[in-house]
Amino acid sequence: SEKTSYEAWLRYEAVENDALRANYRLRCSVIVSAEQTKVLGTAAKELAEAVQAMTGHVPDIAAIRDRQIPCVIIGVLGRGDPEIDGTAGPDADELGSEGYVLRTLKGQQGEADCIAIVGASDRGALYGAFHLIRIMQMRDSIEDLHIVEHPVNGLRMINQWDNMDGTIERGYAGKSIFYRNNGFVEDFTRIRDYARLLASTGINAITINNVNVHREETNLITAEYEQTLSKAADAFGAYGIKLFLSINFASPIAVGGLQTADPLDPAVRSWWTERASELYRAIPEFGGFLVKADSEFRPGPFTYGRDHADGANLLAEALAPHGGVVIWRCFVYNCLQDWRDRSTDRAKAAYDHFTPLDGRFADNVILQIKNGPMDFQVREPVSPLFGGLKDTNQILELQITQEYTGQQKHVCYLVPLWKEVLDFDTYAAGEGSTVARIASGALHNRSYGGLAAVSNIGDSACWTGHPLSQANLYGYGRLAWNPALSTEQITAEWIRLSLGSDPMVEDVVSGILLRSWGIYESYTSPLGVGWMVNPNHHYGPNVDGYEYSKWGTYHFADHQGIGVDRTIGTGTGYTAQYHSPQRELYDSLERCPDELLLFYHHVPYTHVLHSGKTVIQHIYDTHFEGAEAAAALLEAWQSIRGRIDEAYFELVASRLSEQREHAKEWRDVINTYFFRKSGIADRQDRLIY
Numbered sequence: 273s274e275k276t277s278y279e280a281w282l283r284y285e286a287v288e289n290d291a292l293r294a295n296y297r298l299r300c301s302v303i304v305s306a307e308q309t310k311v312l313g314t315a316a317k318e319l320a321e322a323v324q325a326m327t328g329h330v331p332d333i334a335a336i337r338d339r340q341i342p343c344v345i346i347g348v349l350g351r352g353d354p355e356i357d358g359t360a361g362p363d364a365d366e367l368g369s370e371g372y373v374l375r376t377l378k379g380q381q382g383e384a385d386c387i388a389i390v391g392a393s394d395r396g397a398l399y400g401a402f403h404l405i406r407i408m409q410m411r412d413s414i415e416d417l418h419i420v421e422h423p424v425n426g427l428r429m430i431n432q433w434d435n436m437d438g439t440i441e442r443g444y445a446g447k448s449i450f451y452r453n454n455g456f457v458e459d460f461t462r463i464r465d466y467a468r469l470l471a472s473t474g475i476n477a478i479t480i481n482n483v484n485v486h487r488e489e490t491n492l493i494t495a496e497y498e499q500t501l502s503k504a505a506d507a508f509g510a511y512g513i514k515l516f517l518s519i520n521f522a523s524p525i526a527v528g529g530l531q532t533a534d535p536l537d538p539a540v541r542s543w544w545t546e547r548a549s550e551l552y553r554a555i556p557e558f559g560g561f562l563v564k565a566d567s568e569f570r571p572g573p574f575t576y577g578r579d580h581a582d583g584a585n586l587l588a589e590a591l592a593p594h595g596g597v598v599i600w601r602c603f604v605y606n607c608l609q610d611w612r613d614r615s616t617d618r619a620k621a622a623y624d625h626f627t628p629l630d631g632r633f634a635d636n637v638i639l640q641i642k643n644g645p646m647d648f649q650v651r652e653p654v655s656p657l658f659g660g661l662k663d664t665n666q667i668l669e670l671q672i673t674q675e676y677t678g679q680q681k682h683v684c685y686l687v688p689l690w691k692e693v694l695d696f697d698t699y700a701a702g703e704g705s706t707v708a709r710i711a712s713g714a715l716h717n718r719s720y721g722g723l724a725a726v727s728n729i730g731d732s733a734c735w736t737g738h739p740l741s742q743a744n745l746y747g748y749g750r751l752a753w754n755p756a757l758s759t760e761q762i763t764a765e766w767i768r769l770s771l772g773s774d775p776m777v778e779d780v781v782s783g784i785l786l787r788s789w790g791i792y793e794s795y796t797s798p799l800g801v802g803w804m805v806n807p808n809h810h811y812g813p814n815v816d817g818y819e820y821s822k823w824g825t826y827h828f829a830d831h832q833g834i835g836v837d838r839t840i841g842t843g844t845g846y847t848a849q850y851h852s853p854q855r856e857l858y859d860s861l862e863r864c865p866d867e868l869l870l871f872y873h874h875v876p877y878t879h880v881l882h883s884g885k886t887v888i889q890h891i892y893d894t895h896f897e898g899a900e901a902a903a904a905l906l907e908a909w910q911s912i913r914g915r916i917d918e919a920y921f922e923l924v925a926s927r928l929s930e931q932r933e934h935a936k937e938w939r940d941v942i943n944t945y946f947f948r949k950s951g952i953a954d955r956q957d958r959l960i961y
């Protein structure tokens with residue numbers, strides 16, 4: 273039924289095993305929550321609902337513990353309850369501000385055992401409750417618990433690209449759950465359900481409007497929307513999630529009636545200060561602003577001859593008295609490039625714009641950096657900007673919505689891609705300077721750090737259009753909590769939580785997910801070159817779609833070869849933005865990894881890869897094999913028919929058959945293009961048109 277896919281990973285099937293069900297029921301017969309805060313209330317309610325659904329027993333929620341009866345106690349450290357404080361003991365030092373201890377307390381002298389969920393904060397306790405729920409969903413034991421957890425990243429954020437007319441920029445799962453007809457939806461049920469899904473994975477912040485802030489959305493920071501925003505802030509706040517807004521840098525002109533938005537103009541400064549105070553008066557828990565400035569026609573400080581530090585610091589000054597932060601995006605490049613101009617390289621732009629400003633940003637400014645230097649391609653290197661800033665807060669931006677990775681029609685599980693990014697060593701402070709450590713703030717000891725990602729949900733019955741794309745949302749939350757979690761663990765969790773614990777289902781679905789990125793890459797754009805998509809909507813093959821455009825996105829294929837020379841000696845010099853030894857690795861034609869070869873080098877089609885194949889043969893082989901592998905995904909899926917919910921099964925099956933057909937289109941367009949360009953035949957003499 274639709275319910276199964278709507279519930280996603282918070283699906284609470286009754287426990288099949290009698291002994292286990294009885295044990296969960298006994299251990300969770302009463303939930304004791306001494307304090308009555310909003311978030312602790314949520315924690316108790318969530319746990320009670322989960323226990324009821326999984327065991328059939330409705331737990332009492334009590335303020336005081338009866339020591340004869342087993343229970344789950346939920347509390348927060350340092351609020352004067354000696355039992356709560358005692359439970360954490362030395363673990364308390366490891367909790368930070370959002371961690372928790374989940375621990376079985378043995379009853380003394382005939383008293384019952386109980387499970388204590390002790391948070392470092394209300395939010396920590398909520399995460400602890402969701403952890404206990406997860407253990408029961410996984411059908412693991414809840415005896416003798418001793419779990420100590422804290423998030424590695426302070427900011428674990430979701431960015432909605434929702435517009436107030438109800439559309440979603442790069443949304444592939446229906447319309448916005450937030451807006452309709454240039455206003456908010458009336459009924460917030462779905463927004464609340466979204467908040468719970470996010471909180472269960474540890475998300476603690478969200479921006480609810482597109483970074484491209486259009487006319488109506490510019491008004492979101494005005495008095496007109498205060499009431500509705502405060503309702504939205506409450507819905508998320510009950511789940512420990514802070515509300516942020518994307519703002520229009522030109523707001524002082526657009527809604528403030530000023531003549532300028534110059535960040536150094538005193539009237540502009542006081543306008544923002546006043547606006548921020550107003551917002552915080554209405555929404556004391558407000559998080560701050562997300563800003564796309566001087567990027568793809570958005571207004572910004574460049575108009576006034578100011579730089580991005582001036583721009584960000586203006587807003588930082590307004591938010592600082594309220595504890596708010598400015599998240600400033602680094603996706604800044606020239607989108608009006610002349611394709612004839614070979615000296616400009618879009619890949620270099622973010623680094624060139626922002627490294628000179630290192631150290632100039634206010635303490636409450638955080639730079640948000642896309643994982644790659646271009647734009648969420650199926651394969652691109654890690655942005656060198658991560659290695660280029662030491663004295664600036666920075667967070668990593670990922671894209672959960674599958675703009676360039678199959679648009680939720682194709683399955684493309686992104687956790688393995690994100691793991692590669694997080695594990696990438698920038699060598700910024702010697703070996704081990706991974707993106708994960710830079711983003712968390714640990715490497716340079718920064719006060720803010722974390723991850724942000726563009727959401728993939730809409731009002732589709734299963735949230736994400738393609739049910740398997742739910743795994744990307746889940747996986748993102750888990751990685752934001754702890755980037756060291758393995759892909760295998762996250763994948764197994766998601767499958768068990770969403771589809772139950774049939775080992776065959778787990779085996780088949782994990783096989784599909786884990787192969788999917790590689791398969792998508794193989795039949796789309798080869799060897800890291802990117803951008804062979806139809807302009808604007810970005811779906812489907814079009815090798816020259818962006819070749820003679822203004823967007824800075826070229827592959828330079830001619831009859832002899834293909835690729836972008838970004839080397840120091842003969843190319844754009846992009847490779848110099850990396851530290852050694854990455855710089856030399858990418859700069860070297862001999863040593864450059866195959867999967868990124870065409871991102872860094874222009875080579876003849878006859879160039880021999882490390883794999884032993886020529887570039888042209890690699891293109892043919894991967895495209896033929898990729899289309900076959902896509903067909904095999906559907907076959908694999910067919911093998912679990914009857915083992916999972918039928919409607920869910922059918923929905924995925926129909927997407928997989930669409931993928932199978934569309935993969936053939938990719939195969940034939942790409943192979944034909946390169947056969948015609950190069951005139952070199954396929955060694956295996958397969959059908960090319």
Ligand code: GCW
Binds near residue numbers: 433442484568603
């Ligand atoms: O590549 C582009 C997307 C735009 C998006 C932009 C960005 C929100 O195609 O749709 O705009 O990236 O990240 O700002």
